[in-house]
Amino acid sequence: TTSPAITTTITLAIMLKLGLAPMHAWYPEVIQGSTINNALIMSTWQKLAPLALLYMMYPNLPKTIMLMMGLLSALLGGWIGLNQTQTRKIMAFSSIAHMGWLIIALSLNQNLALMTLMIYIIMTTTMFMALHTTTTKTLLDMGTTWTNSPPLMALMILTLMSLGGLPPMTGFTPKWLIINELCTMKFMTLSTLLALASLPSLYFYL
Secondary structure (H helix, E strand, C coil), X not given: CCCHHHHXXXXXXXXXXXXXXXXXXXXXHHHHHCCHHHHHHHHCXXXXXXXXXXXXXXXXXXXXXXXXXXXXXXXXXXXXHHHCCEHHHHHHHHHHHHHHHHHHHHHHCHHHHHHHHHHHHHHHHHHHHHHHHHXXXXXXXXXXXXXXXXXXXXXXXXXXXXXXXXXXXXXXXHHHHHHHHHHHCCCHHHHHHHHHHHHHHHHHXX
16 A cells, blocks of 8 residues: 555646646746747646546545645636637646646546547637647737638637637537536535636636
């Protein structure tokens, strides 16, 4: 059996690697300073190994710490992302918020976490590929993209709405299931705060 102290230390180290709040300060700056391709890899592929470790540690995970850090990440990812104009930084804070939802899902149900991760990777990859194709770096650039490539811009808008969790988009499903699971387990305050945390994210996506 693994002692709680060792498990908690390993979990916190993995949280740092994933860029979860309050250990997230490095993540937006690194994403902003990277190329689109590197940012895509760091936002998707690089998260698989740490999450696989958490997945294997599931029975011994410190659930309370994970729930608190997940909520904090969802809140900070949404609120700090509000005043960003650089698309890569917006995607970085989006990733922090989504990792918050994912960590909460992992502390509740492994299958739910796996579904959340798959949907997150698909949406994030689509968005980064669209940003790469249109060479969009700021929100102002997105205005000119509409005139150059309306179909691609429409795809970006739909992906952003899905990332924000707007029904009936795909991104709404995991958030709804996570909140439903929290309510089933009588975490009413946490589920309410988590639902409110998704509102700032939805605002800056739209």
